[in-house]
Amino acid sequence: MMAADQSAYAYLAAYPEIAANLPGSESAWLQQFRTEGLSVFEAHGFPNLRDEEWRYTNLSLLNKTLFTPTASQEVAAEWLNAFRLENAYSVVLINGHFSAGLSQLSELPAEVAVHSVAEILRDNPQRLQNHLGQAVGNAEHSLLAFNSAWFADGVMIDVAANYQLSKPLQILHVVTSAEALAATRNIWVLQAGAEAEIIETYIGSESSYFSAAVNECFLAANAGLTVYKLQADADKSCHFGGTYVKQARDSRFAHHNFAFGALLARSDIHSDLDVASECQLNGLYLGSNRQHIDNHTRINHLKPHAISREFYKGVLDNRARGVFQGRVVVVEDAQHTDSEMNNRNLLLSTDAEVDTKPQLEIYADDVKCSHGVTVGQLEEKSVFYLQSRGVDAEAARNILTFAFANEMVDKVDNAELKAMLLEQLLARFPAISL
Amino acid sequence: MLSIKNLHVSINDKPILKGLTLDINPGEVHAIMGPNGAGKSTLSHVLSGKPGYEVTAGSVSYNGKDLLEMAPEIRAREGVFLAFQYPVEIPGVSNIYLLKAALNAMRKHQGLPEVDAMDFLTIVKSKVKLLQMDEKFLYRAVNEGFSGGEKKRNEILQAAVLEPNLCILDETDSGLDIDALRIVSDGVNSLRSAERSFLMITHYQRLLDYIKPDVVHVLADGKIVKSGGPELALELEEKGYSWLEGQAA
Structure with missing residues (x-):
């Protein structure tokens, strides 16, 4: 097969040597899975602007550097600890590999199983086989295929039926090596009635790398999962993070996406909704300088009576570019769907840009669906009002921008995480603290 | 305290104020009345530094300083306060945040330390009571979802x-009903002192029943065409503005 994109050759040429070191090489089904991914990637290369779902996001940056996996586990502990939540179990992935030494799982209750993917492949591959690739079906694109072929590790989480995890579980995706590829595949399973909160933190101590994580989530009937994603990757890095969810009936999924970092970032959040399930997607993207931040969400209402609420806000400064694609599909069978989508953007500079594309596809006739989009600037009358009260113009602009963005941080229930997010927000928009 | 001399102001090259002269001494309450389009709001905006107005001639001296040279926030810190005709809604910024930011900006300008958090709350709560507002207003976003009367009360709270x-x-x-007008007026009257001056811009005489002015001016076609005592307001109420507008020409 010919690669559509010449640049992919470098990755393809490097693959055989990399594959030899990937976990699961003795497992035929996994080899088959990886080979299928590789052949899709071979045929398409990385997604490009001709792909409808990628038309606003140019991935040529990935072709300029050959990002390669590394076994390095080096990390500056003090730097890392600044991103740790105290009141949480934690999993640390260094350069895409699970670190038993840095993870804090010793007090984990028996009802919650957390293992590295490499470990599962060694001890209980059937558990992985039951889920791998099962949640990404409708979302297939060649970056996912790339992840299938290249993933080196990941975290598998299994929460027992009717068990409520009392503390959140933080997953720290850490890259510490220049030009590294950190590709992980993560499988999260919540049995019926289980409840959990997962906090994903993406950071890097080197500036240029490629972090590519794919999460497949399975929520059984009446399960509840809240995911907070803090993407604070380094300033020259590329980030891809996809979260694909299968929601069984009456399940509840909430995702809060804070996209602050990286030079080029793309998030996919896709969920399939069964009867009377609920899906809430919140997001805040902050772009400055030449950052490009793309958020791609898809909610598939497949059965009746499900509820979805989506609210994304973006603040873009300098020459930054933001993308919001929100697609809601309501199939014929999904009567009584209740869906709302909202995307609001604040442009702080004349060179900043946002492409926003809400899409409603409704094939059922008795549904309640709405969507709204705004793109605007700070209102001069608001700036003047604050000035007339003694606040200088720059501080006034920061206060107003902070207030706009803070609405999303305010929705975070976890106090420790909220404080961390506020700190990051204030660093970007130094409003007067109170 | 405030001395406006021969002030000419244009918006987009269209002259609005055409030689306005006005002096206000400490402790005085002046009312400016006039028909729509006379330039009343332009005067308040120019004094507070709102962008978009071009001063083509004249001067404004405030406590001996050139007011027009100052940025809007400096005017505020120097003690000029504008209660807006249409107060702006600021979602996400609480009233108490704005009050504290404003008070501290002013204190810093005057070389004073930031206000102590407990003292600040005591001050603010006493003013809230004065304006018969619910303390919950302090924690709501500035003017967001406030009724017209609540917005105006909130302006006076900030002044207080x-x-x-x-x-x-x-x-x-x-836009105020009679009860709200009474509360706002009581608030304003409680702020009157021998040092503090007021410039009231109004279309209606009834405000002057509640806040007694020392001097009433009539603004027509960009100039003050007549000044007098409180009785002038009653005369205007009776006769309207048309008999004065001729004098401006």
């Missing part, structure tokens, strides 16, 4: 906390 030297009230009475 910031204690300005010159308080400009731009159509503070418009």
Whole structure:
């Protein structure tokens, strides 16, 4: 097969040597899975602007550097600890590999199983086989295929039926090596009635790398999962993070996406909704300088009576570019769907840009669906009002921008995480603290 | 305190104020009345530094300083307060945040330390009571979802906390029912002192029943065409403005 994109050759040429070191090489089904991914990637290369779902996001940056996996586990502990939540179990992935030494799982209750993917492949591959690739079906694109072929590790989480995890579980995706590829595949399973909160933190101590994580989530009937994603990757890095969810009936999924970092970032959040399930997607993207931040969400209402609420806000400064694609599909069978989508953007500079594309596809006739989009600037009358009260113009602009963005941080229930997010927000928009 | 001399102001090259002269001494309450389009709001905006107005001639001296040279925030810190005709809604910024930011900006300008958090709350709560507001208003976003009357009360609350030297009230009475008007007027009257001056801009005489002015001016076609005592307001109420507009020409 010919690669559509010449640049992919470098990755393809490097693959055989990399594959030899990937976990699961003795497992035929996994080899088959990886080979299928590789052949899709071979045929398409990385997604490009001709792909409808990628038309606003140019991935040529990935072709300029050959990002390669590394076994390095080096990390500056003090730097890392600044991103740790105290009141949480934690999993640390260094350069895409699970670190038993840095993870804090010793007090984990028996009802919650957390293992590295490499470990599962060694001890209980059937558990992985039951889920791998099962949640990404409708979302297939060649970056996912790339992840299938290249993933080196990941975290598998299994929460027992009717068990409520009392503390959140933080997953720290850490890259510490220049030009590294950190590709992980993560499988999260919540049995019926289980409840959990997962906090994903993406950071890097080197500036240029490629972090590519794919999460497949399975929520059984009446399960509840809240995911907070803090993407604070380094300033020259590329980030891809996809979260694909299968929601069984009456399940509840909430995702809060804070996209602050990286030079080029793309998030996919896709969920399939069964009867009377609920899906809430919140997001805040902050772009400055030449950052490009793309958020791609898809909610598939497949059965009746499900509820979805989506609210994304973006603040873009300098020459930054933001993308919001929100697609809601309501199939014929999904009567009584209740869906709302909202995307609001604040442009702080004349060179900043946002492409926003809400899409409603409704094939059922008795549904309640709405969507709204705004793109605007700070209102001069608001700036003047604050000035007339003694606040200088720059501080006034920061206060107003902070207030706009803070609405999303305010929705975070976890106090420790909220404080961390506020700190990051204030660093970007130094409003007067109170 | 405030001395406006021969002030000419244009918006997009269209002259609005055409030689306005006005002097206000400390402790005085001046009312400016006039028909729509006379330039009343332009005057309040120019004094507070709102962008978009071009001063083509004249001067404004405030406590001996050139007011027009100052940025809007400096005017505020120097003690000029504008109660807006249409107060702006600021989602996401609480009233108490704005009050504290404003008070501390003013204190810093005056070389004073930031206000102590407990003292601040005591001050603010006493002013809230004065304006018969619910303390919950402090924690709501500035003016967001407030009724017209609540917005106007909130403006006077800010004045009460910031204690300005010159308080400009731009159509503070418009849109108020009689109860709200009484509360707002009581608030304003409680702020009157021998040092503090007021410039009230109003379309209606009834505000002057509640806040007694020392001097009433009539603004027509960009100039003050007549000045007098409180009785002038009653005369205007009776006769309207048309008999004065001829004098401006």
